[in-house]
Amino acid sequence: MRFALDGMLDVLDHRGPDERGSRLYVEQGLALGHTRLSLVGLDHGHQPIETSDGDFAVTVNGELYGYKRIRTQLACETLSVDRKSDSAISLPLYLKHGLAMVEHLRGEFAIVLYDHREKRLLLIRDRFGIKPLYYAKTERGIVWGSEVKSILKHPDVQAKLCPKAALHQMMQVMVPGSTSFEGVQAIQPGHMMIVELRDGRLETRTKRYWDLNFPTSHDPNPDPAEYVQGVQDRLVDAVATRLEADVPVGCYLSGGIDSCSILGLATTLQQSPVKAFTIAFDNAEYDESHIAKLMAERTGAEQELLLLTEKELYGPAFERATWHAERTFYNTLAVAKWHMSRRVRACNYKAVVTGEGSDELFGGYPFFKRDWLGREDxxxxxxxxxxxxxxxxxxxxxxxxxxxxxxxxxxxxxxxxxxxxxxxxxxxxxxxxxxxxxxxxxxxxxxxxxxxRLDISQYTWCKTMLEGQILTWGGDRMDMANSMEARPAFLDHHLAEYAVTIPPEVRIRDGVEKWVLREAMVNVLPRELYERKKFAFMAPPAHTDPIKRAAIQEMIDHWLTPQRVQTLNVLDAGRLKQFISDAWQETDGTVARRNDIVMNHSLQLHMLQGQYVEGLPLPVVD
Structure with missing residues (x-):
């Protein structure tokens, strides 16, 4: 048991290089392990956290906000460790409230809690799935981990790509709760899995404890000013909450109103200048760093600008990003995010506040507007x-x-x-x-x-692409790859629960997406940004540049050999070769973008096979 746990923790060292802990319940055949990234209670917070009698133990990945207030209301003296970390409130909350403890949790978290008295194990994931949590059921029990790669290190779990999941990855949209690998599933956002030992057998059930609950009707005569103030108040509180840590907290800064709002509020809330981290691309059509620079100058933030070219977006970094993502991604933005988190750590930062979730809550994406207002040019x-x-x-x-x-x-x-x-x-x-x-x-x-219709469009996106794309290969997986935690303030559940009550015509007003947020942040945003339409935050696809095309072709020649394609047997080698040849001749930009997506997915399926099934070593990135 110890040997298996050590192997699983070894492969998660990037998630928590500061400390490692474990607790074995040998007679029960249970092992808890944790790798820690210390942000709060730097000299405390050892995990697993236990009660003094050893009957309860917990591991927490992520952040639990409001812990100081909760700590004053609870009897924490039953803990056998220091109580100064945010994670330490989890056990007293469970002892007082049982399964209803989740109603008192605020933040981004994955929690595994063992109740020896009830012979009960809880696997709990935060409301939006910001922090990952996976599991696999085997003949001998259940195995879990913050990333799939740790589960695959257990001797009872075989690494095998799932054919259905391969098809889903190729088309980009995964089934909620699924992964790339057979037999490995995700705890879904806002859910907990309850595992209990009954008469010598493990019984499992899943319970949803939270969801985005859009109303069946909205106020027919809304006062926009009321909602503007409501958003402003809750967003200020969400940002202030996420700036609390015992280490410096920076901000991701693109040229969108989401991250610019976060930076503007963080600057107001903090006494010292904020460090802002920005990605720039070598293609003006995809680069918005000039807007980010304007925002940094306005707020007096110290900006760290990272310019990325084909050298950074392809090759070894592409392969490492794929390994961390554990699934394919359609755009090299994931690789860009991997580089950015690496730069954040190089600047001695462990945490940043980010703007993810704003488009989801306030109708920012163009497809939301299309579903409600119809097609535009x-x-x-x-x-x-x-x-x-x-x-x-x-x-x-x-x-x-x-x-x-x-x-x-x-x-x-x-x-x-x-x-x-x-x-x-x-x-x-x-x-x-x-x-x-x-x-x-x-x-x-x-x-x-x-x-x-707008509510439906937003809800279905949140249940699929937000968790399966934005918060995985576009979020946690690339950030924690370099031991760096992202805190998406817009996904604070207090703000989210309010946002769903905002009438559609206040979210999108006179055709302006995220109107209520723009008005709430009118004194924070530069005029150029306040008036700007939604910009696609993507990396330039390979077809946009002959140098990038050559870079991805080099990877294609290495990974998509006829023998390797035949071994995986998802794609036909001859058809794939012809597709790639034809793709490079395509002159229609829309078709070329889609071709680029297919090439990325094809490459990464074979990388996953090589990395996880064949055990090929990861390359070193300079």
Missing amino acids: EGGIFAGAILAEEDLQHSAWQDLCGFTPSWIQPWMLTLEKIRPLLSDDMQDLLREYDPVAAVAGAIDADAVAGRH
Whole structure:
């Protein structure tokens, strides 16, 4: 048991290089382990945390806010360790409230708690899935970990890519709760898994404790000023809460109103200048660092600017980002985020406040506006990536929502491009499988029934792409790859619960997305940004630059050899080769963007096979 646990912790060292702890319940066959990134209670906070009698133990990944107030209300003297860390409130909350403890938790967290008296194990994930938590059921019990790679180190779990998941990754949209690997699943956001030993057998059940609850009707005569003030008050509180730590906290800063709002508020709330970290690209069409620079100058922030070219976006860093992501990604923004978290740590920062979640709560993405207000002339770099150039429908989504959300339509077109590339065996295996319907089937029909079209679009995106994309390969996985924690203030559940009550015409007003947020931050944002439309935060695709094209082609030549493609047997080697050859001749920008997406996914599927199944070593990044 100790040997297996040590191997699982070794592969998670990047998540917590500051300290390692474990607790074995040998007679019960239970082992708890933890690798710590110390941000609060630097000289305390040893985990697992136990009660003095040893009957209760817990590990916490992430941050629990408001812990000082809660600590004054609870009897924490039962703990056998120092009580100065935020994580230490978890056990007293459980002892007082039982499973209802989750109602008192605020923050981003993954918690594993063992109750020896009840022979009960709890696996709890935060409301939006900011922090990851996975598990696998085996013949001998249950194995869990913050990343899939740790579970795959357990001797009872075999590393094998799942064919259905491979198809989902190729089309970008995973089924909620699934992973790239057979037998490994995710605890879904806002859920807990309860594992109990009954008559010598393990019984498991899953309980949802929180969800985005859009109302079935909104105020027909809303006062916009009321909602503007409501957003402002809650966002200020969310940012202030996330600035609290025993180490310096910086900010990610792009050119969008989300991160600029965060920086503006952080500057006001902190006495000392804020450190801002910005990514710049060598393509003006995708670069917004000039706006970020304007915001940094306005706030007096010390800006760290990281310019990324094909040298950084492809090659060894691309491979390492894939290993950390544990799934494929459609754009090298994930690689850019890996580089940025690396720079943050090089500057001796362990935590940043970020702007993720704003688009989800306030209707910021162009596909939200399209679902409510109809199609506009929105081509450009959105087309082929996050917007479909034609209107599509799917019966499963029509039945669920009354329409097919615009956010999934570009990935339906990607699926059409992928299916002919599948190997004959894969086509036979998945002939009757409809991945688009599978995603729809994972959505709670009661949560969308009778809701406004904008609410439905936002809810279905949050249940799929927010957790499966934005917060994984675009968030936690790339940040924690370099032992750095991101704190998305917009995903504070107090703010989120208020945001769903805001009428659609206040979220998007006169065609202006995120209108209520813009007005709430009007005194924080530069005029140029306040008036600016949504910008796509993506890295330049390979087809935009012959140098980038050469860089990805070098990776294709290395990874997509006929032998390797045949061994994995997801794609047909001949068809894939012809597709790539044709893709480089494509002149239509929309089609070229989609081709680039297919190439990225194809590359990474074979990287995952090499890294996790074949055990190939990871490259060193200069």
